[in-house]
Amino acid sequence: MAENYSQWKAMLAISKASIRAIFRSPSAVVFSLAFPLVFILVFGFIGGKSSSVKVGIDATSNLENPVYMGLLRNKTMKLLTGKPADQLEADLQRGKIAAIMKIDAKSDSGTYKVHVKTSTAAGASYTFFMTELAETINKIDLSTHPRPSIAKIESITVPGRKYKTIDFILPGQLGFSLLSAAVFGTAFLFFSLRQTLVLKRFFATPIKRSYIILGEGLSRLVFQLFGSIIIIGIGYFGFGFTLIHGFATFLEMLFLSVLGLLVFMGFGFIVSGIAKNESTIPPFANIVTLPQFLLAGTFFPVEDFPNWLQPVCKAMPLTYLNDAMRQVAFEGLHIWDVWPQIGVLLLWGCIAYGIAVKVFRWE
Structure with a gap:
């Protein structure tokens, strides 16, 4: 019978x-799909909007x-009218508005006096x-009193791609999803x-x-690829996430997702091996994931x-996965063009699995 065993x-x-079991686990779905999707939706909706400045308008x-x-x-400009003077003063002192503006009626000389009050x-x-x-x-002056200019500006416009907020945020959230799940x-x-005792x-x-390791690893791989497809799909169709070479770039993003997941699973094996009980797993896992979530270019560029913190950021594996994904998706590079980032990831994988072999326990 053993000879026929496959x-x-x-x-x-x-x-x-x-x-x-993964699809039935609320925590797996939250960390792998819901959590990154919330950030993508938030930044996707606000990313295209320009920032505004609030200015209070004096009632007189x-x-x-x-x-x-x-x-x-x-x-x-967001001009706030109809607010009481004491409310405007309170908002000004708290930094909720940039200034309080009062414009006098037109003077005999034909000008308007603009009073501006601000706070530190x-x-x-x-x-x-x-x-x-x-x-x-200045625009009003030019339209009211036109005069010849000392210089003439000639400009040309060349084709380009706008680097949207979603183009930066989505790879970071996808990378963190892979890290957390792994x-x-x-x-x-x-x-x-x-x-x-399973x-x-x-x-x-x-x-x-x-084969036990391969079986469990394959299940994680399938689930995360499913999650990656959903995240990239929502970003692309919902918020215009850039896939510069279309479907080819999409496949390269999935390849990087697989590579990142395999590397990060090594850290999961380490945590599993050193944890004495179930309550110690989250602290150990957060030591690995939280610094990378904050410092690896997930929300802000490194x-x-x-300057003193950047070497720490550039030592983290998630930094290189995020960087590779952004270069492939937006800048149009291919897998063979981001070999330095892939090389660092593979180096981290060797380190992680080398430690995992030493500390991992089967019983």
Whole structure:
């Protein structure tokens, strides 16, 4: 009977059962699909909107003038009228508005006097408002008193691609989804299999240990590929996520997803091996995932962090997966063009699995 035993059929049976268990696990669905999708939806909806500056309008201000009308047409300006003076003062001191503006009636000389009051809490929003105000007044001056210019500007427009918020956010969320699912999912799974003596029952069958790992790994791979397809699909069809070479880029994104998942599963095996009980898994797993979630370019470019922190960011494997995905999706590079990032990921994979072999326990 043992000679007719098929290791591959046993492995596929394990994968099938594990996939069912994953889809029935609320935590797996939340971390792999719901959590990243929430961020993608939020940033997708707000990403195309320009930031606005709130400015309070004094109740005694003259609103029948070209300055106010010009600011009113400016989409970046949100002019607040009808608010009591004490409320405007409170909002100004708390930094909720950039300034309080009062425009006097037209003087005998034909000009409008604009009074602007701000606070130290306004910060950069006040500077932005003053720039827009000066530009508005300048446009009115040119239309009212046209004069020849000292210079003539000639410009040309070349084809280009707009780098949208979703083009940065989606690869980061996809990468973090892979990291979370691989680390938390693998750690909890094998710890549970040990605790419930399922692994011990496996050992009573002719299946080899390597096929147990392959079976469980295959189930994680299928589930995460399903999640990756959903995340990329919603980003592409819902928010215009850039896939520069179309379906070819989509396949390359899936290849990077598989590579990232396989590497990150090594960290999950480490956590599963060193955890003494189930309650210690989340702290160990968060040590691996949380710093990368915050520092690996998931929400902000690594270059935005202080110089002393950037070497730490650039040492994290998720940084290289995120970078590779963004270069493939938006910049049009191919898998063979991002070999430095892939090389670093493979190096991290060798380190992770090398440690996992030392600490992983079957019983």
